[in-house]
Amino acid sequence: MNPKRINNIATAVIYGLVGIVVLILLFLIGYILFNGVPDISWKFLTTPAQAFSAGGGIRDQLFNSLYLLVLTLLISFPIALGSGIYLAEYAPDNWFTNLIRTTIEVLSSLPSVVVGLFGYLFLVIQLHLSFSILSGAIALTFFNLPLLTRSIEESLNSVSDLQKQAGMSLGLSDWRTITRIILPVGLPGILTGVILSAGRVFGEAAALIYTAGQSAPIVNYANWNIFDPSSFLNPMRPAETLAVHIWKVNTESVTPDAHLISSASSAVLIIVILIFNLSARFIGNWLYKKMTATR
Amino acid sequence: MKEYNLEEHSIVKITDEVEISSTDLQVYYGNDHAIFDASLEFPKNQITSLIGASGSGKSTYLRCLNRMNEKIARVDGKIMYQGTDINASGVNVYEVRKQIGMVFQRPNPFAKSIRENIQFALKSNGIHDKHVLEERLESSLKEAALWDEVKDELDKSALELSGGQQQRLCIARSVAMRPQILLLDEPASALDPISTSKIEDTLDELKSHYTIIIVTHNMSQATRISNYTAFFHLGHIVEYDKTKNIFMNPSMPATSDYISGAFG
């Protein structure tokens, strides 16, 4: 066979495989959206769930998901940023650094159920944090940290060494070079990593069932005192998220419209995650232009 | 490759005022001995070229002079500048680098605007007076012969400049720090002939205020711009003399083979 023919065959095979992946994805997303979107309404998004009767919404679950996401990022981002900077810029090339990298890799391949059970035993039982948003956020931090650290490290590593040398040669300190020259260039990549991980966190259920809990108590959205148990901001209250809600409605719900609720909720979940993904690209590009003053 | 006796060398003592000098400098990358007994004196406000084959240690040596080998290589020996040994361990390397600037082979402007490229390091050093910052911006861009090309778009990203403009911006960025010495590592090797000649003109202008040490592979460039030339071979400085002596009348066989292209 001549090279040209081999090339053509290889190209065809690759296109075929890509086509299969795209088709599966389109089918999945299309199916979920097709089944769910017609049932999404403003009322559905803004009324609380019903345990026994039809017509319940997902107001609290949606809010819980978002709040949990914010808390998780609040905890995990600073840690991941620090570790990412350390690994990319300071870590010497020795066994200790390799150990850290291996640990991160192991942590990132941990099944989320395991993270959830660990969270249950350690946070909920041992530390008496009970089923709460805080327990959930810490469990999700374990889940989120490895990938976030990785993506930050990679974003920083992708910034050319020449930039660092430029900073050094002007007598700037390492810290200033890293924070003011390297970090801004890596920022769009970091932001993309954060938003993509936000999508993963938003859709996570297994790690939350035994940490953030499966109940969504009625909370008062006008109460801004985070220490008040009825406040919507209280991190110590249990909080069923959207993903957990879908799982629960499908497995043990007795509401007559369970099917409708789970389809519509899944569609909402997918739409939010799609928004995250699209905005990751958008904001990343925008930020890059802003940071580098390119047009 | 032809064998030369590396123990033999011919290094002149300069008669002009010395700005910076190295004495018995040794550089090790791990166990690899990369620079052997390098002793050179560089004349103030003149241009010195470092020439030699690839891998002969020119960059390694140059980087010692402003402590850029820190954490990469071990550097033993003395580097005397303004009466102090700047290779000593207690020396403030950031201060050294402010006084001894460096421009690299590949242009490496910051991913910031042209203005920020010049002013960022100044601000980092506590200069916040608007007038001073703007004055430095203009004067250093003029010194690097870039002002006329960019004066109307100072807030444009430096990444949108051509390679030659970027390199002159990097020179301007170093010059803006008001250093005493400029180290340049093949600053024109990635550029076209027109940009190259602009850079050469720039350096010629700059030498009235700065001591310039430049690594180059381009022999005619060395002849055109430099007053002194050092020839490196396998980590040894084989010959150092006035540029015209090196090229017209070299005293070491390795040097004459290298400049006549009969090397290796």
Ligand SMILES: Nc1ncnc2c1ncn2[C@@H]1O[C@H](COP(=O)(O)OP(=O)(O)OP(=O)(O)O)[C@@H](O)[C@H]1O
């Ligand atoms: N970071 C490094 N780690 C280990 N060895 C190095 C490093 N940098 C340079 N060397 C070695 O030191 C020697 C001198 O290299 P150097 O880069 O100084 O040569 P050069 O004369 O600048 O070459 P060129 O003209 O190609 O730039 C070479 O043998 C090179 O392999």
Ligand SMILES: [Mg+2]
């Ligand atoms: Mg070199």
